[in-house]
Amino acid sequence: MKKSFEFDVIVVGSGVGGATFTDYVTRNNPDLKIAILESGPHRVKENFNQKEIDMTAMYFNRGAVLSKNLQVGVAAGNTLGGSSAVYTGVSFRPPKKVMKNWRDDFGMDFLSEEYVTRSLDEIEKEISVHELPKSWDNDNNKLFRKGAEKLGIPVKRLKINTKECQQQGFCNLGCTTGAKQGTLEVQIPKILKRGVKIFCNTKVVSVEENKVNVTVQDAPDGTLSNSMESGDYQFKAKKIILAAGVLNTPAILLRSVSQLKLKNKNIGRYLTLHPAFNVNGIHSKDVFGFKGFPKTVYADHFSASDHFYLETSFYFPGVTAKNNQGYGESHQDIMKSYSKMMSILILAHDQAEFKNRINIDENGNTIVDYCINPQTKEILIKALQEAVKIFFAAGCEKVLVPASKKNPLIKKDTEFINDLISEKYLNLFKTPLSSAHPQGGARMGTDPLKAVCDTNGKVYGTNSIYVCDASLFPTSVQVNPYETVMLLAKWIGENVMNKF
Numbered sequence: 001m002k003k004s005f006e007f008d009v010i011v012v013g014s015g016v017g018g019a020t021f022t023d024y025v026t027r028n029n030p031d032l033k034i035a036i037l038e039s040g041p042h043r044v045k046e047n048f049n050q051k052e053i054d055m056t057a058m059y060f061n062r063g064a065v066l067s068k069n070l071q072v073g074v075a076a077g078n079t080l081g082g083s084s085a086v087y088t089g090v091s092f093r094p095p096k097k098v099m100k101n102w103r104d105d106f107g108m109d110f111l112s113e114e115y116v117t118r119s120l121d122e123i124e125k126e127i128s129v130h131e132l133p134k135s136w137d138n139d140n141n142k143l144f145r146k147g148a149e150k151l152g153i154p155v156k157r158l159k160i161n162t163k164e165c166q167q168q169g170f171c172n173l174g175c176t177t178g179a180k181q182g183t184l185e186v187q188i189p190k191i192l193k194r195g196v197k198i199f200c201n202t203k204v205v206s207v208e209e210n211k212v213n214v215t216v217q218d219a220p221d222g223t224l225s226n227s228m229e230s231g232d233y234q235f236k237a238k239k240i241i242l243a244a245g246v247l248n249t250p251a252i253l254l255r256s257v258s259q260l261k262l263k264n265k266n267i268g269r270y271l272t273l274h275p276a277f278n279v280n281g282i283h284s285k286d287v288f289g290f291k292g293f294p295k296t297v298y299a300d301h302f303s304a305s306d307h308f309y310l311e312t313s314f315y316f317p318g319v320t321a322k323n324n325q326g327y328g329e330s331h332q333d334i335m336k337s338y339s340k341m342m343s344i345l346i347l348a349h350d351q352a353e354f355k356n357r358i359n360i361d362e363n364g365n366t367i368v369d370y371c372i373n374p375q376t377k378e379i380l381i382k383a384l385q386e387a388v389k390i391f392f393a394a395g396c397e398k399v400l401v402p403a404s405k406k407n408p409l410i411k412k413d414t415e416f417i418n419d420l421i422s423e424k425y426l427n428l429f430k431t432p433l434s435s436a437h438p439q440g441g442a443r444m445g446t447d448p449l450k451a452v453c454d455t456n457g458k459v460y461g462t463n464s465i466y467v468c469d470a471s472l473f474p475t476s477v478q479v480n481p482y483e484t485v486m487l488l489a490k491w492i493g494e495n496v497m498n499k500f
């Protein structure tokens, strides 16, 4: 028989949703016995070395879980701290119109303007959200401003959550100094002091009422060792909080459908990805975009009219090579210009559709079943056209475009951009679309015919199972999502806490 352990609360996942939830629950309930089960290893900042070849091991599938149709690669952290160990820390509050939609269409009445403002004031203070000084803008950020302002596009400053940041550059490979105020630095140290137990390398396979079935694997080399031997175990708890992220929470529920006798057709559905193109222009001078903090400015100018954001970005060499099409010598030539590259991230606001979903294969593994729809294609094309204009206005000589008649585009193509970049040249099977902001799959709402969880996060049709992560989003939040995940986790943490 499997060895079993008993707790009051089991939290599955130590990322943004799971660790924030645990922080709120333990504030006023010091006697609760709580365990976090985390599939990733325990890495601390001393384990991070900013080398792409080593640090991409912090992600599921090295940073790209490919959609079934191979159109999009989804990035998510599989390490203590979850995606907050690899995120950039760009901090956005959810747009008011999205919150209104969630209240009006999904009955999430708790998200009043007053509650959202008060909660995020508190959260942002705790995790040190602030605007970076202009003196930190590296040349990539300065060029974005220059190009956009030449075209009359207003540029805004991003807020991020760091403390004493050393501007090392590659935040997405883990922060070696612990400046990034993700759950590894903020919530996890606090909850460990309050007596919460964390079991790493512990993958939750399925759940039953009050039971969690797990497989423990050996800790990989170079990470902290396990407190348990590898093997299968069962944990028992009064409440089970699924915070395994969008790629995994719906998959755990789907693997548990028969034990829980769930009939809800919405499980895994309404997945949105906030699909992104990272586009590079090649400047006449060195840009050294990899030096300093990668992103300090953005433009939301096109958000209401054309449904996309433009943010600055800069990625490590392997990802940059993947983001640019081609192979062989011509591709090597592109990469030789790495130090001259300017970089813009396009983020499209996609719609929540029933057909887009997280599913599982016959072995229970996650399948991302997502298809870019015609409206998102249109958004991506318009966004590419506008981004390319910014590159040339900023002084780039060439721009490498994933959907154009010719590649690269050169400066004198500027006046023909709207003809050269169009849907007929967008081959979604050859373009490097990515997503770091998956949302949905266990949407929250008052109507069980439209949602998977009620407005306390409890899974309809269960007594003890809750969801507390980005899977809850009923639609795309349309901005970088971590603050909204924290907002929902605070609410659920406080509500579940009141019920003890």
Ligand SMILES: Cc1cc2nc3c(=O)[nH]c(=O)nc-3n(C[C@H](O)[C@H](O)[C@H](O)COP(=O)(O)OP(=O)(O)OC[C@H]3O[C@@H](n4cnc5c(N)ncnc54)[C@H](O)[C@@H]3O)c2cc1C
Residues within 6 Å of the ligand: 012, 013, 014, 015, 016, 017, 018, 037, 038, 039, 040, 075, 076, 077, 078, 079, 080, 081, 082, 083, 084, 086, 087, 088, 089, 090, 091, 092, 172, 202, 203, 204, 205, 243, 244, 245, 246, 248, 249, 252, 436, 437, 438, 468, 469, 470, 471, 479, 480, 481, 482, 483, 485
């Ligand atoms: C590279 C990158 C950059 C990003 N940058 C930003 C940014 O700048 N701003 C922003 O707002 N958002 C950003 N995001 C998105 C943000 O990190 C996520 O929206 C947020 O972390 C989602 O929180 P979550 O709790 O749903 O999932 P996560 O934080 O991913 O946590 C899920 C946890 O569950 C664990 N887990 C998964 N399956 C199991 C299982 N079966 N058993 C046990 N544990 C399991 C995972 O290992 C992980 O630790 C970024 C994401 C990535 C990947």
